[in-house]
Amino acid sequence: MNILITGANGQLGTEMRLLSLSHPQHQYFFADVMAVDNTPTYSLDITDEAAVAALVNEQHIDCIVNCAAYTNVDRAEDDEPTALRINADGVACLAKAAAQYGARIVHISTDYVFSGDEHQPCRETDPVAPRTAYGRTKLQGEQVLQTICQDAIIIRTAWLYSPFGNNFVKTMLRLSQDHSTLRVVFDQIGTPTYAADLATAIFAAVESEQWHAGIYHFTNEGVCSWFDFTHEIMRQAGKQVAVQPILSSEYAYRTPRPHYSVLDKAKIKATFGIEIPHWTESLQKCLQRLNEME
Numbered sequence: 315m316n317i318l319i320t321g322a323n324g325q326l327g328t329e330m331r332l333l334s335l336s337h338p339q340h341q342y343f344f345a346d347v348m349a350v351d352n353t354p355t356y357s358l359d360i361t362d363e364a365a366v367a368a369l370v371n372e373q374h375i376d377c378i379v380n381c382a383a384y385t386n387v388d389r390a391e392d393d394e395p396t397a398l399r400i401n402a403d404g405v406a407c408l409a410k411a412a413a414q415y416g417a418r419i420v421h422i423s424t425d426y427v428f429s430g431d432e433h434q435p436c437r438e439t440d441p442v443a444p445r446t447a448y449g450r451t452k453l454q455g456e457q458v459l460q461t462i463c464q465d466a467i468i469i470r471t472a473w474l475y476s477p478f479g480n481n482f483v484k485t486m487l488r489l490s491q492d493h494s495t496l497r498v499v500f501d502q503i504g505t506p507t508y509a510a511d512l513a514t515a516i517f518a519a520v521e522s523e524q525w526h527a528g529i530y531h532f533t534n535e536g537v538c539s540w541f542d543f544t545h546e547i548m549r550q551a552g553k554q555v556a557v558q559p560i561l562s563s564e565y566a567y568r569t570p571r572p573h574y575s576v577l578d579k580a581k582i583k584a585t586f587g588i589e590i591p592h593w594t595e596s597l598q599k600c601l602q603r604l605n606e607m608e
């Protein structure tokens with residue numbers, strides 16, 4: 315298969331690139347808005363309809379995995395049009411090219427399409443009600459994709475982290491270097507997602523004997539608050555830092571955050587026969603890699 319991976323320099327894109335080495339039967343085309351030195355990456359802005367179509371056509375792409383997105387939740391609040399351009403118009407460009415040249419598409423979305431007011435794990439069929447600009451633009455991306463490509467696979471995920479880019483794990487480790495106490499909210503509940511595990515699930519979907527279109531949810535197993543997550547990061551990393559639970563109302567959020575956004579993963583596990591590690595196990599793997607990278 316010829317596989318185009320967009321947003322290839324992001325957290326998930328980087329894990330897809332690394333995991334592709336274990337799937338050498340395919341030919342890969344890694345693309346990002348900015349090509350990075352020393353990585354064989356195509357320069358491709360997903361909002362450039364002509365450029366997307368040309369690449370998909372000329373390289374005979376069979377499958378697009380869209381890891382590109384506007385992911386800064388706070389900045390999206392101030393600049394929704396730019397977020398919309400990337401998270402919806404860019405997805406439409408990819409969808410049109412996929413439809414025109416017979417490629418399949420796997421697209422990544424977010425728990426932010428839900429209100430965050432739920433009390434039980436969200437299923438794929440639960441009503442969506444985004445509360446943020448980021449969530450609204452990601453939902454529009456899902457909708458435009460499903461309109462153009464009825465056979466698209468959409469995987470919603472949450473709390474993504476990896477050894478690369480900016481994420482909560484790296485921020486907390488950085489803060490632990492010059493703070494003796496970390497105050498972290500304990501009234502927002504979800505599940506961390508190790509990007510390498512999500513990449514494994516994406517490969518399972520792409521390589522499945524049958525193409526199973528539809529929306530899926532993927533995070534690691536387990537449930538925790540950001541406070542619990544931080545506590546475990548510090549414990550596993552051996553940091554002597556006090557972690558203090560606080561309420562969201564005590565933290566000056568610029569953008570409302572979901573109080574409860576646990577995703578139900580029964581569908582993805584049953585459809586693709588995957589086993590998902592508990593978040594604490596995957597955190598250990600990430601910390602080990604971060605150590606090795608120091």
Ligand SMILES: NC(=O)c1ccc[n+]([C@@H]2O[C@H](COP(=O)([O-])OP(=O)(O)OC[C@H]3O[C@@H](n4cnc5c(N)ncnc54)[C@H](OP(=O)(O)O)[C@@H]3O)[C@@H](O)[C@H]2O)c1
Binds near residue numbers: 323384452
């Ligand atoms: N991070 C999370 O906690 C989280 C949670 C739930 C869902 N998700 C979803 O998971 C997916 C992967 O997230 P991630 O954390 O890996 O994101 P990321 O690290 O921000 O990577 C996104 C990549 O897309 C690139 N990009 C931005 N605009 C582009 C454009 N117009 N054309 C091509 N590439 C473009 C970015 O480049 P620049 O950096 O130069 O902009 C970046 O390299 C996204 O769909 C995101 O919405 C993430």
